[in-house]
Amino acid sequence: EGAILLVLLAGVIILLDVWRSPQMPAMFDSTPLHTLDGETVTLASISEERPVLLYFWASWCGICRFTTPDVARLQSEGERVMTIALRSGNDGEV
Numbered sequence: 001e002g003a004i005l006l007v008l009l010a011g012v013i014i015l016l017d018v019w020r021s022p023q024m025p026a027m028f029d030s031t032p033l034h035t036l037d038g039e040t041v042t043l044a045s046i047s048e049e050r051p052v053l054l055y056f057w058a059s060w061c062g063i064c065r066f067t068t069p070d071v072a073r074l075q076s077e078g079e080r081v082m083t084i085a086l087r088s089g090n091d092g093e094v
Contacts, residue, residue, distance in 0.1 A: 017061065022086060033082075043082075052080040059088040 029044040046052055055071045057064040075081040 013062065017063065021056075033084075046080070046082065050080050052082055055081055055083045056086060057083060057088075058086040 029047075030042055032040050032042060034040055043052070043054070053071070053074065055067075057068060057071075071081060071083065
């Protein structure tokens with residue numbers, strides 16, 4: 001019974017994350033993106049030379065707490081990573 005309860009709980013958590021996740025616009029590669037330092041970039045411009053990992057995360061996302069350290073490690077190793085915070089507070093909190 002405990003295993004069934006855990007499977008049901010995991011299913012509910014996954015469904016809630018999928019339900020609350022926003023949809024990307026159709027022309028996302030040319031959409032202006034604003035960085036925390038005020039710079040405006042497009043995905044097309046930053047991925048011309050090398051691929052870029054887009055990491056969508058949110059402060060309320062339980063799975064993000066486990067994956068963020070690995071993404072930070074990739075970025076510290078020199079990989080191109082753009083993190084996109086979703087509904088996670090103001091610039092200072094992000």
